[in-house]
Amino acid sequence: MPRIVRFHQTGGPEVLKLEEVAVAPPGPGEVRIAVKAIGLNRAEAMFRSGMYLEQPSFPSRIGYECSGTVEAVGDGVTEFAVGDKVSTIPAFSIGKNGVYGEVATVPAAAVARYPASLSWEEGTSIWMQYLTVYGAVIDIAKLAKGDTLLIPAASSSVGIAAIQIANLIGATPVALTRTSGKREELLKHGAKHVIATEEQDLVAEVMKLTDQKGARVVFDPVGGPTVAKLTAAMAAGGILFQYGALSTEPTPLPLMDVLGKTLTIRGYLLFEFTTHPEKLKPAKEFVVKGLESGALKPLVAKTFPLDQIVESHRYLESNQQIGKVVVTV
Incomplete structure (x- = not known):
């Protein structure tokens, strides 16, 4: 057996x-x-x-x-x-x-x-990593060349996939990690910028990198208190995907940022995407093409x-x- x-x-x-x-x-x-x-x-x-x-x-x-x-x-x-x-x-x-x-x-x-x-x-x-990113960042948010993508927990497999997909389409991937211990590895694997959130001012760093505009898309698997900093670092009309709950602390609703910048905070599950063949087909084609070209690895x-x-x-x-x-x- x-x-x-x-x-x-x-x-x-x-x-x-x-x-x-x-x-x-x-x-x-x-x-x-x-x-x-x-x-x-x-x-x-x-x-x-x-x-x-x-x-x-x-x-x-x-x-x-x-x-x-x-x-x-x-x-x-x-x-x-x-x-x-x-x-x-x-x-x-x-x-x-x-x-x-x-x-x-x-x-x-x-x-x-x-x-x-x-x-x-x-x-x-x-499939877990690339489709998770594609469904939110490409299919829903329509991430495009010139956009800034904030990636908390960037050293995870999904985080690395988000970096690669952002680079593939010409967006700017900004990797977020708690300490600077993984900074060089994240830069080596394609992050354009790395912010150590326990050592640097997250909001100030993002604003500096974006000419005070903020990031249009945030792709967060953590939740918890840091969500308030993420929304403060977002551009007007931006969208934050909450696709995980790794933090055990309560996640606030930063109401003034959401109202003042007309932000969208969206819960996201991979399964809302993988269970719909009409959405899955182009996603698979995108991923396979990226794998064949070497842009996705x-x-x-x-x-x-x-x-x-x-x-x-x-x-x-x-x-x-x-x-x-x-x-x-």
Whole structure:
């Protein structure tokens, strides 16, 4: 029987267990993948902890992203064949279809091919990060050449993806990080400017960089008190995407900035995008074109073997990484 990562209670990384589990054949419209690599995401740590939008039903599977080869297809699946090299798009239940393990079964609509030049580790580091950015920043905000994009938690895989996409279209990516320890690495990976928010005046620095205009788009996974500084650093008519809640502190509504500058603060979920085929198709084309040209390049921070799934989650939550944490199978 294949080894699958499951957990039987919420908690820290130690609740993750690697267990032998019987796996049913793929049902209608499903694809079973022989997993080669697994990309880790903050959403999975939150799900494991019982702090995610979806609540686990025990024993629960876990995981959104994997790469591998098609092992079997269910009735009605015609776009994939056994042996195809594929990866998964987060567009399914993380508990029911979780991909951590030696095999994963997911809806065919959540499976995609990617350029053959990419490794397994890079292949599992594509869709969550690039589609999360595309759906908000490109599809909704229409980020364009000359715009300034503020990127809190810029060293995350999604943060690096936001830097790359901003550069691709000619916008200015401004990376926000708590201390200057990651400054040189963020500049190396494409940030035009880096602001260490615990060491520098965030608002003053942004205004200086934008000739006192402020940033039109903010892409924030953190929330908490810093939102007030972000809105103060925004341009009139700007939009702030709140796509995560990493801060455990309350998030204020900076009412005077919102009113005075007619700002939009918008909650954003990747799934409002990945579950709509008409939106997903152009996004996939954008990402694949970027990957093929080299303008988009998944950055793998560190890899762990499947046997070290607990250690991989500890590292994920340590905030040491720049880029994607990957588990190899």
